[in-house]
Amino acid sequence: MSDIKIEKICSYALSKDAKPKSLFSKIGVIGCGTVGQSIVRLVSARGIEVVFIERTEERIQNAFSKLEESLESMINRWGMTSSEKRAILSRIEGTTDCSKLKGCELVFESVRSKSKKADVKLVEEVFTRIEENTTPDTIIATNATILGVTELASVLKHPERAVSIHFLVSQPDAPVVEVSKGVETSEEVTNKVKKFIKLLGKRIVPIAESPGGISARLISPLINDACQMLLEGVATMDEIDDMMTKGLGMRLGPFAIADKIGLDKILLWLDGLYFEFGDQKYKAHSVLKNHVRAKHLGRKSGKGFYEYDSEGKRLNTPTYHHL
DSSP: OTTOOOOOGGGGSOOTTTSOOOSOSEEEEEOOSHHHHHHHHHHHTTTOEEEEEOSSHHHHHHHHHHHHHHHHHHHHHHOOOHHHHHHHHHTEEEESOGGGGTTOSEEEEOOOOSSHHHHHHHHHHHHHHHHHTSOTTOEEEEOOSSSOHHHHHTTSSOGGGEEEEEOOSSOTTOSEEEEEEOTTOOHHHHHHHHHHHHHTTOEEEEOOSOTTTTHHHHHHHHHHHHHHHHHHTSSOHHHHHHIIIIITOOSSOHHHHHHHHOHHHHHHHHHHHHHHHOOGGGSOOHHHHHHHHTTOOBGGGTBSSSBBOTTSOBOOOOOOSOO
16 A cells, blocks of 8 residues: 555646647727727637737727627627626727737637728738747738739738738628638638638638729729719619619618718728729729718718718708718
């Protein structure tokens, strides 16, 4: 009996360092505007910790306020519980400190300026900042619609880590996501992104690297043509939208979609696509430009092609042909 060694059972337990870590346990987001908030909410709802970076404390508090509003709406409309809302918010951290990106397996950039040229410079700066605060195996993803990931990744020391993951602006909860690789994007990164998108409960639509992808290249000229029909007096906004929804089965008509996406964003898309392709169908219509000049940007401003209340619900106000 004296030769028998008694060992504590904890000796056979995994050490803290040896415990397996899930592939995506922490995600970063740079820029928490409308799209950034959608990404943050979507990821956190899947049980993943999220840290988002904003420029000021005021913008951080505004982002949290908007996140709470959207979650409260989900409670009222989709049956989410208050405890689920609290759990989602508890996994979200907002900060101005980029060093908090340490430990993130994937970081999204979701920042935009007012022109394509400025966008490229801004996103390149963001990519560089992300690389400075993460390890070489951290995936850097852009949610840019018009910008190519190959150009953006050219400033990185490890361009093979960059990829484009485009969530739809008008329907962030849609079951599909556009994903495109850059020239140097590695297969390892591509495979990890596939697992991440599957983890979010979505399906990848793989596309070749091209400005606008599928969604923006198709919806932008549709909105442009709708503006031309409106100017010609072919039909009212309601009639055009009704024809597309009730007649052709679209969830929203072109004017309602434009208001949801944001007229300023549609204008940026068109300007970017026109710059890239030179096709007249992408030349932004004067009706759209006039709305943007008047700060009628859609739901987010309370007025676009239609008018909206503080909760983003459309008001029954008279429609008009053009400004």
